[in-house]
Amino acid sequence: MRPKTTGFQLPPRMLARRRRLASGKVWVGYYYNGYSNDGKRQELSLGTDLAAAKRKWAELECAEVPVDASMMKHTFDQYVRDILPKKKPSTQRENMLCLSQLRPVFDAAPINEIRPQDIAQYRDARSAPVRANREIALLSHVFNMAREWGHLKGENPCRGVRKNKEQPRDFYADSEVWDAVYEAAAPELKDAMDLNYLTGQRPGDVLRMKDSDIREGALLVRQGKTNKFLRILLRPNGSESRACQNFRVSPGS
Incomplete structure (x- = not known):
């Protein structure tokens, strides 16, 4: 095989082809300089990512992946x-x-x-x-x-590694704290607090609630974190105010 005239940093039989695009950027593609079954020279595309190309080269050569491509x-x-x-x-x-x-x-x-x-x-x-x-x-x-x-040959090295102990948060906003915040809150925040209290949903899900989400006597909620769908049935008690309506949660169909 004649010595390479370009791509000296590449492994044997690995080539780099460069093309200047209409935008002015230089495209670089990597190829494996191999042979077909009938002995004719054949270039196999290895892609445009150098590290990934070196890993594919290693598979074709039945060789170890170069160290700089396995970082x-x-x-x-x-x-x-x-x-x-x-x-x-x-x-x-x-x-x-x-x-x-x-x-x-x-x-x-x-x-x-x-x-x-x-x-x-x-x-x-x-x-x-x-x-x-x-x-x-x-x-x-x-x-x-x-x-x-295909980057990692063995097991996940994080498997079995002990985690640090965590102390769960134990703060609970009692009625005194809740009432103090509620009295000082803007009307929009009061509405959000009411909805959060009555539905038990995450703050992000509460802030996305709209009037159009109420259909056939139920509030439809698509939870942002879990992507689960809930129907929260509205069951108002005539003796209570609108802010104190009772809700019952059931899985959506």
């Missing part, structure tokens, strides 16, 4: 590109906060060399125990996706 950085990049946009905006923001802590630690680590004890060391080094639990939960999902993508 966690590439898995994080793919997760942010392919998985994160499918989540709700609030979850995306939460995940990005977790990734801002995880990536400086794990970006440069070869994914197949990360061990459970490395995850435990990260947990113990974090000064925020509860945040560490959220970050490790996200990292575990990243590893699960990495197994599906």
